[in-house]
Amino acid sequence: MEGKKKFDRNLLFRILSFGKPYQSKLWLSITLSIVLAVLTPARPFLIQYTIDHYIENKLLQGLLYITLIQFGMLLLETGLRFVFSFVTSWLGQTVVNDMREKVHQKVIHQNLSYFDNTPIGTLTTRTINDIESINDIFSEGFISILADVLTIIALIGVMLYTDWRLTLVSLAVFPLLLVATYWFKESVNKSFKRVRNAISALNAFVQEHLTGMYVVQSFAAEKQEQKKFTAINKEHRDANIKSIMAYSIFFPVVEIILAVSLGLLVWWGATRMLNYQVTQGTIIAFNMYLNLMFRPLRMLADKFNTLQMGLISGERVMQVLDSEEHLQENGSLKPTRVKGAVRFEQVDFEYKENLPVLKNISFTVNAGETVALVGQTGAGKSSIISILSRLYPIKSGHIFIDDIDLKDYDIYSLRKHIGIVLQDVFLFSGTILENITLNDKNITTEQAISVCKTLGIHTFIMRLPGGYQFNVRERGNTLSQGQRQLLSFARTLLFNPSILILDEATSSIDSESEILIQQAIDKMIVGRTAIVIAHRLSTIRKAHKIIVLEQGIIMEQGTHESLLAQNGIYHQLIFTDPEIV
Numbered sequence: 001m002e003g004k005k006k007f008d009r010n011l012l013f014r015i016l017s018f019g020k021p022y023q024s025k026l027w028l029s030i031t032l033s034i035v036l037a038v039l040t041p042a043r044p045f046l047i048q049y050t051i052d053h054y055i056e057n058k059l060l061q062g063l064l065y066i067t068l069i070q071f072g073m074l075l076l077e078t079g080l081r082f083v084f085s086f087v088t089s090w091l092g093q094t095v096v097n098d099m100r101e102k103v104h105q106k107v108i109h110q111n112l113s114y115f116d117n118t119p120i121g122t123l124t125t126r127t128i129n130d131i132e133s134i135n136d137i138f139s140e141g142f143i144s145i146l147a148d149v150l151t152i153i154a155l156i157g158v159m160l161y162t163d164w165r166l167t168l169v170s171l172a173v174f175p176l177l178l179v180a181t182y183w184f185k186e187s188v189n190k191s192f193k194r195v196r197n198a199i200s201a202l203n204a205f206v207q208e209h210l211t212g213m214y215v216v217q218s219f220a221a222e223k224q225e226q227k228k229f230t231a232i233n234k235e236h237r238d239a240n241i242k243s244i245m246a247y248s249i250f251f252p253v254v255e256i257i258l259a260v261s262l263g264l265l266v267w268w269g270a271t272r273m274l275n276y277q278v279t280q281g282t283i284i285a286f287n288m289y290l291n292l293m294f295r296p297l298r299m300l301a302d303k304f305n306t307l308q309m310g311l312i313s314g315e316r317v318m319q320v321l322d323s324e325e326h327l328q329e330n331g332s333l334k335p336t337r338v339k340g341a342v343r344f345e346q347v348d349f350e351y352k353e354n355l356p357v358l359k360n361i362s363f364t365v366n367a368g369e370t371v372a373l374v375g376q377t378g379a380g381k382s383s384i385i386s387i388l389s390r391l392y393p394i395k396s397g398h399i400f401i402d403d404i405d406l407k408d409y410d411i412y413s414l415r416k417h418i419g420i421v422l423q424d425v426f427l428f429s430g431t432i433l434e435n436i437t438l439n440d441k442n443i444t445t446e447q448a449i450s451v452c453k454t455l456g457i458h459t460f461i462m463r464l465p466g467g468y469q470f471n472v473r474e475r476g477n478t479l480s481q482g483q484r485q486l487l488s489f490a491r492t493l494l495f496n497p498s499i500l501i502l503d504e505a506t507s508s509i510d511s512e513s514e515i516l517i518q519q520a521i522d523k524m525i526v527g528r529t530a531i532v533i534a535h536r537l538s539t540i541r542k543a544h545k546i547i548v549l550e551q552g553i554i555m556e557q558g559t560h561e562s563l564l565a566q567n568g569i570y571h572q573l574i575f576t577d578p579e580i581v
Contacts, residue, residue, distance in 0.1 A: 419497030
């Protein structure tokens, strides 16, 4: 699709619209491009005038004045070019800053299904590399191309005005330059697309494999993964080499064409000069005109490719901004507190269309009750807690909290009253205190310490070097699984949720932490509605209600004793499933 698209003006205008808040800078850069285009042929014109009038007639006093004027114009042009370069670069970086904020804001509000279908490395490329390419539209693309085109037009105009015959002879090889430029533009454009795709693939691969390095090394798969990386990296290299080849051919060709053009100028100009039809100043001025013209012509094709690549990157960024996988329906109710009663009514849910995960789920949890969800892997336990927080949209049915439909709540406000502790705890790079408070400035250090003392984990934190200022590093890798789990409890309890969700929070922990975790859970669920996915029998038995799931369907509901008495699926799970101990 990208290969067929030549130039999307609507997309360009949409990208340029991000510069609307800074339109004064945009118009300043456009104005400067016009002024510089006019000034460019002025110096060669003055040199021609100086040679033909002051030097030819040996007017030394006038020569001094005209030289000072030329020096002043040189300083003026240099200053204006500095301002033009700075303003266009400032504009590009400012627009990039705004766009990156919008993309990040869009990404963090997407449903989790969006991240299930989009590699993290790809999103990283969109947020960093692709948006950075959009900067080139402003600093090296649209405005710069406009300045170069105006400069070329001004130069040709002055040349035609000075001597149209000499102009036509000098530019006789101009069609060859147009052909070479078109070939270069198309060749580099194709290779740049390959480079962008290769960068995206590299980012996705590296992100995924660095995150999963434990698995790679555990299964001694380094050689296989290195071969995959080598293939992706080779594609990136080959794409760059192809673009380098185009540059290596194009620039020497341009130099040859310029040399031929200068040769024609000297041949024709010298002939006419001997016949007193053209002056020495004109020949020298035309030599300068040609050099000034070929300089932007060399770069014009490259800048068109830069613009095109910026548009390709812009199209990818706009796909993120236009994505509709975020929360479509959001209510306006923003409760300051919820009691925590939960009710599911005939809820159907699927991650992918026509592949149902939950079927006709109905159950009630009274405020303050603890409900345990049990079942084999893939039964739908985690899906229930995901849709309760509206991390995924349901297909049909209704979910109520305090007898109010979930869709009527402002979900971002409601989520503050729902605390989730997952099995795979994610800690961010930073201190323990920063991970517990999530950098919320409204939470004091004293409040965080108080919660940790309540959970009985203050002592273990103080044993670490630096205590609450201990840096857990990326994903909390400097801590054990049990320690990370305990910190996630503190993080959840600190925000004082009315509804508590524990997703297998007691599995995969070391024996040293198990007692602390069990005690922490007992303290956390007091006075709160708790929905627990657990494999520990001690946790399940304390629940007011147990819901047994199988292939997305509720098979049994009841207390531990009543379900055992039924001698059904729950009874079989308790006595045959080795994970339940």
